[in-house]
Amino acid sequence: MNTTNPNTSVVPVIGRLLLAAIFIFSGVGKILAPAATIGYIEAMGLPLASVGLVVAIAVEVVGGLMLALGFKTRLVALGLALFSIVTGLAFHNAIGDQNQLIHLLKNLSMAGGLLQVVAFGAGAYSLDDKSSTPARRQLA
Template identity: 45%
Template sequence: MGGLMLSISWPSETLGRSIKFITSMRGNQFSASWRQATWLNPIYFGQIEMNESYKSYVSVLGRLLLALMFILSGFGKLTDIQGTAGFIASGGLPAPAVLAVVVGLFELLGGLTLVVGFQVRWAGLALALFTVAASVVFHAYWGAPAEQKFVTQLLFMKNMSVAGGMLLVSALGAGPLSVDARLQSR
């Protein structure tokens, strides 16, 4: 069974080389050690090396955390179509009841595809574009009243960060613990 290893390096001014602290865990055993690592770059200030097991589990956790917003939002829209339609209408969009259902399904299903890791490159791209568009329409802080500007800008920037995360998922894929990886290995 694979273990978890985390290696953190930083430069040592007095040695002219970097020092590397290595921890690893296999089963119930934990070990830690120090060793010298070669200084490869004079601008180098630190590096974290991660093994494949760590990357696998962290990619699942990252996908889950990114998807949670979409799953909860989609479910909320689908369980309150009338309220969601009213909010959509306030943005000046046509057919608010239809859009409420479509957007609710899109968010819910898009979030679920992220969790299981199915077609995440396309889902990440679609969710990123959707998030940017929704932010411009519903969180346009540049036109918000002064008393709402701070919170509206905060929501807009949070959504831009989520869109950035979705673009990373789109670029990097789901990782080894995913339906995509399982289908690719066949």
């Protein structure tokens, strides 16, 4: 396994898959239990809970799949990083509760990993890599 050459390393795809997994599973969970998610959004005092549910599902499932496939990766990673920060602050702000603090730190840590993807791109084995020419890949 070559982990030093960004044009052939499997490390970025493994990282993308690991980051994407939490978003995809979370989105599917919201699809399977919409009432629970709407109730949680309402309990946090946020308006338009049904709209929030649809937006969250779209961001998590579509964004997670795009990240996993490496399609429009930098833009998607930036969007997911912002989503992670906003949702962490909105839903896990009771930092006196250790569980909520851990969830907030998890969201912030995910944002940090996603910002690494923004900075360094999808890497090899991505749709972004397949759609670019070899010369463009070296510049990315």
